[in-house]
Structures are given as structure tokens and as C-alpha cells.
Amino acid sequence: MQIEELFDLTSWIEKQIVDKQVQKTYTDLHNILSHNALPNTSKQSFETQKEVLIKLLQGVQLSLLSTGQLEVLTEIGIAPLVGDEGVSLLEELLFRNVLDIATTVTKVGSNIDVISSSTEWSRVTRAQLQRIINVDEVRDQDDEAILRVHFQKEAHLSNVTEFKEWGKNWYEIGRGIAMAHGAAPEDLKVIGASKGSVILTLATSYAIAKTASFIILEALKVIEKVYDIRKTAEEVKQLKLNNQAAAAALERAAEEEKDIGKATILNKVIEQLELNQADDGERINTLEKSVKQLVNFIEKGGEVDFLVQDEAEANLEEEDAAANTREELRIIFKEVRQIERKLNLISFKE
Numbered sequence: 098m099q100i101e102e103l104f105d106l107t108s109w110i111e112k113q114i115v116d117k118q119v120q121k122t123y124t125d126l127h128n129i130l131s132h133n134a135l136p137n138t139s140k141q142s143f144e145t146q147k148e149v150l151i152k153l154l155q156g157v158q159l160s161l162l163s164t165g166q167l168e169v170l171t172e173i174g175i176a177p178l179v180g181d182e183g184v185s186l187l188e189e190l191l192f193r194n195v196l197d198i199a200t201t202v203t204k205v206g207s208n209i210d211v212i213s214s215s216t217e218w219s220r221v222t223r224a225q226l227q228r229i230i231n232v233d234e235v236r237d238q239d240d241e242a243i244l245r246v247h248f249q250k251e252a253h254l255s256n257v258t259e260f261k262e263w264g265k266n267w268y269e270i271g272r273g274i275a276m277a278h279g280a281a282p283e284d285l286k287v288i289g290a291s292k293g294s295v296i297l298t299l300a301t302s303y304a305i306a307k308t309a310s311f312i313i314l315e316a317l318k319v320i321e322k323v324y325d326i327r328k329t330a331e332e333v334k335q336l337k338l339n340n341q342a343a344a345a346a347l348e349r350a351a352e353e354e355k356d357i358g359k360a361t362i363l364n365k366v367i368e369q370l371e372l373n374q375a376d377d378g379e380r381i382n383t384l385e386k387s388v389k390q391l392v393n394f395i396e397k398g399g400e401v402d403f404l405v406q407d408e409a410e411a412n413l414e415e416e417d418a419a420a421n422t423r424e425e426l427r428i429i430f431k432e433v434r435q436i437e438r439k440l441n442l443i444s445f446k447e
Contacts, residue, residue, distance in 0.1 A: 099289060099298075100230055106166045107223035110216060113157050114175065120212045122150045127205045134198040147191065154183040160427040163245050163402040164434075165296075173218055174211040242306035242426065243288075243404035244299040250398025254295040266390045267297075273387020274308050275301075276380045277370050303405075303422045308370070309391070310403055310429045312362055316392040317436040319358030323396075324440065326351040355392070363388045400437065403430045 114120070126146040133140045157179040162170065170176040177186060190204055246267065248254040254263060271285040284305065289298035330347035363385050367373075372381055395401075405423050 099296075100226065101289075102163060102165060103169070104223065104226045104230060106162070106169060107219045107226070109161060109166070110170075110175070110219040111223070113161075114179070114212065114219075115216055117153060117156070119153060119157070119179065120209060120216065122146075122153050123205065123209050123212065126150055127202065127209060130198060130202045130205060134202050147187075151184050151187065154179050154187065155181070157183070158427075160431055161405060163404055164247070164400060165245075165402075173215040175215045178208055178211060241300045242303050242423075243402075244285075244301065244306060244309070245402040245404070246297040246299065247400040247402070248295040248297070249400065252394050252397035252399030263394075266394065269383070269386045270309075270390045270394070271299075271387075273383040273385070273390075274305055274312070277308065277366065277372065277384045277387075278302070278305050279380075280305065303419065303426060306403055307422055307426045307429070308366060309401070310426055310433065311369070312366065312388055312391050313395060313401055314429050314433050314436070315358070315362045315365065316388075316395045317433060317440065319355060319362070319392065320396050321436060321440060322358070323351045323355050326354060355396075359389055359392055362392070405430075 126143055129141050129143040129146055132138060133143070159167065159170075159176070159180045167176060177183065190201060248263060252263070254260050268282065272282040275282050275284050280302070285299050285301045287297065288300045290296065326347055330344045330351065333344045333347065334341075363381075366384060366388070367381060372384075374381060403426060405426055
């Protein structure tokens with residue numbers, strides 16, 4: 098993770114957790130639960146406090162974070178306590194322990210301790226980072242989306258030959274999507290890179306980012322189907338029966354499913370962007386190459402993060418269309434992460 102990315106995470110924690118008073122709202126619920134756990138006391142309703150907390154947790158914008166930032170947020174304990182996962186955890190806690198208030202009080206108190214220690218870690222980390230980086234130089238997103246391309250697994254970079262090959266592929270990916278929007282490949286700007294699993298940071302318009310995210314989402318859906326077919330083929334092979342023809346047929350079906358999926362994705366994007374072969378033949382041809390390369394990148398384990406500007410920081414005078422595009426991008430990328438998590442659980446390997 099880049100230092101600027103870590104600094105941005107501390108800013109997110111300050112705005113989404115501290116400023117929204119998540120710990121205080123949790124504490125308000127905890128106080129009533131603690132009262133109700135005392136013997137020989139009249140019980141108080143905590144429905145209002147519960148609903149306020151649920152609404153607050155649902156409003157925490159995890160979609161503003163990159164994969165690396167989410168990993169850190171999980172490591173320090175906050176991620177499971179906010180968003181939809183946090184709401185589910187809270188509701189399950191209150192429902193399962195309805196007759197054991199003391200246990201509920203203890204577990205809710207533990208959640209508050211996690212939030213407290215995590216926000217303190219963020220405060221200290223932010224103060225330390227401010228001593229070693231120039232905060233004024235941390236990139237302003239302006240009206241651009243940030244894409245972080247993760248070269249990992251079979252889509253890794255370990256030498257200059259692979260660098261050249263993936264560089265060529267990403268040129269085709271960027272060129273195809275940009276041209277489909279009437280833009281140039283240069284409208285995807287390289288603004289940073291880091292090592293580890295190599296990460297290339299790009300900046301582009303929200304419209305281009307939305308199309309890229311849509312292709313990735315549809316590609317993941319196709320890959321999910323392909324994995325299911327190939328998993329079945331592997332299971333057939335493991336039976337060690339005279340059924341190699343069946344296994345081979347399943348492998349062919351997987352490849353056919355992938356080819357059909359690529360064509361379907363291309364047609365959906367053409368329809369979304371209102372392109373036609375007569376007037377936009379070259380743009381469609383480059384877009385086709387882009388779709389194929391992006392599906393290949395995702396299938397090999399590469400990932401792309403989309404960082405979208407917080408609406409509170411957006412230009413309030415901008416057109417509603419820009420805000421709508423950002424919201425659509427958030428929704429698409431939320432589904433992308435859900436499918437990525439599911440695929441990461443699949444232990445089957447070709």
C-alpha cells in the first residue's frame with residue numbers, strides 16, 4: 098500500500114467513523130442494554146437507539162476504499178462492524194441473545210472497544226504520516242475516478258518481458274474503452290505505481306471508469322460460470338472412471354461459455370454507449386480487443402480497484418449526471434467485490 102493510500106484511509110476513518118459518531122451511537126445503545134441487565138430494574142426500550150445505529154452503520158461508505166485499505170480496515174477490526182456486515186452482526190447479536198442481556202452487553206462493549214482502539218490507531222498514524230509526507234501534495238481527485246490495477250496471481254509482473262506484455266494489453270484495454278467514449282488513450286493517466294504485488298494507479302473520467310467497471314463485473318460473472326464448469330470437469334476426472342470424453346467435453350463447454358460471455362459483454366457495452374457498426378466500426382473493433390484483454394486479465398487473477406470521490410467533497414454545483422455516474426459506479430463495484438470474494442473462496446485451480 099502506498100503511503101498516500103494509508104493517509105487517505107485515516108481521512109476516511111475520521112470522516113466516516115469519528116465525525117459520524119459511530120462510537121457514541123454504539124455507546125448510547127450499550128448504556129440502555131447495561132441498565133436492562135441490572136437486577137430489579139425496570140426495562141427500557143432500546144429500539145430507537147438500535148434503529149439510529151443501524152441507519153448510521155448502513156451509511157458508512159466502504160465503497161470509497163480500495164482493496165488494500167479494506168484489508169487494513171479488517172485488520173484493525175472496524176470493517177466487520179460497519180456497513181451491511183455490521184448491521185447483520187448487530188441484528189444477530191441482539192436477536193440471538195435476547196434472553197441473555199449480560200452476554201449482549203459484553204459483546205456490544207467489545208465492539209465499542211474495537212472502534213475506540215481503531216480510531217486511536219488512525220489518529221496516531223495520521224499524525225505520524227503528516228510528519229513524513231506533504232499533505233498538500235496528496236492528489237486531489239477532482240472530477241476523476243482513481244483505478245488501481247493489481248498485477249497478481251497469474252497476472253503478475255516479475256520481469257521486463259511480462260511488463261512489456263501486460264503493458265501492451267493494458268494499452269489495448271485503455272484505448273478500447275476510451276475510444277468507445279470518444280476519448281483518447283491518454284485520458285487514462287498513470288499517476289503512480291507501487292511494488293509488492295505490483296499496483297499501477299490510473300486516473301480517468303467517471304464515464305470511462307463506469308464502463309471499465311461494468312466490463313469487469315460482467316467478466317466476473319462469466320468467469321464464475323467458467324469456474325463452475327471446470328470444477329465439474331475436475332470432479333469427473335477425479336472419479337477415475339472411463340469418462341475422459343465427458344471431462345474433455347466440459348472443458349470445451351467452459352471455453353465456449355467464455356467466448357459467448359465476451360461477445361455478450363461487448364454487445365451490452367455497444368448498446369449502453371449507443372454505438373453502431375456503420376458509424377463506429379473502428380471504435381467497436383478496439384472495444385472488442387479491450388473486452389477480451391480485460392476478461393483475460395481478470396481470469397488470471399488480476400484485480401482493479403475503483404476509488405470514487407466522497408459526495409460530501411464533490412462540487413455541489415456540478416450536474417446531477419456526474420453524481421449519478423459516481424453512484425452507479427459505487428453500486429457496480431460493490432457487486433464486483435462480492436463476486437471477487439466468492440471466487441477467492443474457490444480452491445479449484447486449473
